[in-house]
Amino acid sequence: MSIFARKPIVGPLILLLAFAILYPLCWFYAATRMETQFSLWVENLRARGFAITHGSVSTAGFPGIIQFSINKPNFRSPDGHWVWRGNIVHLGMQPWNWRRYRLEFSGLQQIKLSYPTPKQPIWLTSKSAVAVLRVHSNGRLAEGEVTLRSISVMDKKKALVLFTEDMWFKLTQPETRISKVEKTAVSVAVSIDNLLLPAVAQSPLGGRLARIQFVANLKGLLPKDMTHKGLEKWRQAGGSIDTSWFNLVWGAFDLRGRGSFSIDESIRPVGSMTADIRGYSETMDALEDAGIMTGTGAAALKMGMSAFAKTSSADGANVLTIPLMMRGGYLHAGPFQILKLPPLILPSR
Structure with missing residues (x-):
């Protein structure tokens, strides 16, 4: 060769x-x-x-x-x-x-x-x-x-x-590192499955949260440390958390929503969310069985919710869509004041 x-x-x-x-x-x-x-x-x-x-x-x-x-x-x-x-x-x-x-x-x-x-x-x-x-x-x-x-x-x-x-x-x-408030500093996605609560924290919905999920964009220049002073500076600059997806499944209660949040001058959460709720009727039944709501009150509330609920084309479930708002230190569901929101506990500086 x-x-x-x-x-x-x-x-x-x-x-x-x-x-x-x-x-x-x-x-x-x-x-x-x-x-x-x-x-x-x-x-x-x-x-x-x-x-x-x-x-x-x-x-x-x-x-x-x-x-x-x-x-x-x-x-x-x-x-x-x-x-x-x-x-x-x-x-x-x-x-x-x-x-x-x-x-x-x-x-x-x-x-x-x-x-x-x-x-x-x-x-x-x-x-x-x-x-x-x-x-x-x-x-x-x-x-x-x-x-x-x-x-x-x-x-x-x-x-x-x-x-x-x-x-x-x-x-x-x-x-x-971003310098403008409207820019996204960090994007976060979290998923937690089968969260078991201690007996003292269990509710009529049970002691297991089947799922917690959220996807959010943190906007504005983030504080260098999680202190009262750092968050106040972030708030004054217009910082916010925009949530494109939030899902909480606790017993029959299934909440899915999206919204935008921040904090007020007292470092309390403020914001609004549009929430789709599945399993509201079963949730009312659980509250009634636990004695938290009376039979008459639960029945009236379920009837009112059912009047505004719509049937989902995806799974055929009855879905109640309501606005949730956090303002003045309280969580509101539509016109109703649900619970008090305490300030975040943080070091002063």
Whole structure:
């Protein structure tokens, strides 16, 4: 065979040889860079007052996904108001994509919170957690998606306060910090399934919230910290929360709505929502059985609701559409004042 006949094979062989040499170099360079960035991140946070400790770290995964593992991580905020203790964290990254990361938190995760609302510390534990993060070209977080399984909330005595089977949330934000009120600073989506309430908080609707979901855009320049002063500045600048979807399923009660919210000068929620309510008749029956409403009152209210309800073309259910408003420290459903809304409990500064 002549040399000319072999030439078509030479090019691909050279490319394959170059890839075999360069890919390991790129992989180990990316792995080393990940370790270096982690060390710099820890040093930077420690300089800002955070207490961070961890056990051994290791890198594995060649020639595929880079797996950077951190054993026994412990993280405490400068004021000590929240503490995180983990078992092991695996950080995964594709060596050809430095803007997307996957974090898997193996084993039991514990978070202690005593800020800003709880009067005593509460503990959050999760059996598993997975987060997928994507960053912009300037290093700013572009998107974060977190899935938690079997989440328990306990009080100081480790008594169970809340439990939920699944929780998912997603956050997205623009590449640069916004400067205009009408612009969206952060978009948030949350879904919680099977939230179990403590006995003291259970109602005639039962002790399990089957579903809580919402999708919202936070508009205006967000405060740097969740304090009374920070939120007041956000409010004065015209900040708002626009909710394109909200769904609460509690027993037979099924509320679906959308609206816009903010806070007033007393840091109380204000805003309005258009709500579609399914299961209102069964809800009235549950309130009547619990003695909260009289039989005559429940029957009259159900009759009035049914007069304004419409049949859904999607599922054939009777749907009552009503406006909900929060103003002056109270929640109103149409012309009726439903309940008092207390101010948000936050540090003053």
